[in-house]
Amino acid sequence: MSALVLAVAPALPLHTAGKYVAGAYIVFVALLLIYVAIMAIRLSRTERDLVELGRELERRAQEDSGRDLEHVP
């Protein structure tokens, strides 16, 4: 597929302005990647908080069930 695309693609004059065009598009991709990385860090923090919350709820559920068993005659 990629060979077909390259076969029909016009020859791009990368030798002259190529570095500037590449630079501009790399800046765009880099900005996107930095944004995604920041959001990934925040997401991991959210996940950590959720895990902590889940553990707390589980601990309380166990405590409640233990208390219920104590009251069984």
Place this chain on the structure above:
Amino acid sequence: MPPTRNYGKGLRGLSLATVATLSVALALVFFYAPLDADQGFVQKIFYLHVPLAIVALCGFMLGGLFAIGHLRTGDRAWDMRSYVAIHMSLIFALGALITGSIWAKASWGHWWVWNEPTLVSFLIVFLLFATYQPLRFSIDDPERQARYASVFAIVAGAFVPLNFIAVRLAQGFVHPRVLTLGGGNLPGPMRLTFLVSLVGIALLFATLWKYELTAKSTRMQLRALRRRVLGDDAIRPLGRSAAPS
């Protein structure tokens, strides 16, 4: 507990549309649009730089419109929308400034031209909105922070089209004028490529805006939930922040 808002609804479809449109735009830029007779290959930056600048400016104005919603209704969700729109626009504007600078170097031989009205006016708009976050950060009370930030967003948002019109009316510019209300002087394939690129970048803005809103809303709801389950003492108090809380 704050009201639950489902910002993530439709995010998957929007993301897929963004990826598809940007992929088509890139293919058109490099394999379909003809080389510019004057600038040659370096003109390919146009399809990235101009949509980034247009979407950033529209995003700043959108932030102003959302801020009107906040002042009219008092609903803090509008402040959040305004904050995220301006936040995203700043990132897009930074991209426009850097890509524009690279294009200027390739085309004019200078990274920056201080006597070019389009460049300098865009920088002024960028710097104006760059003060939005420090303004928010300097106000402790969340209610006042949201209100003052909304006033700023409306005034600065109104400044954007005024600034744009003033520059268009200015004489003696060197910045190329290829887009006008009358259709401009872009040939057909170039215009199509540009429009697809513009739609792609606009969709990217919408996706990231929605994504960030969803993330912020999720964190706020999680915090409220933790407070309910663990109690106020277990939750670290929020420090001073520029973001709506």
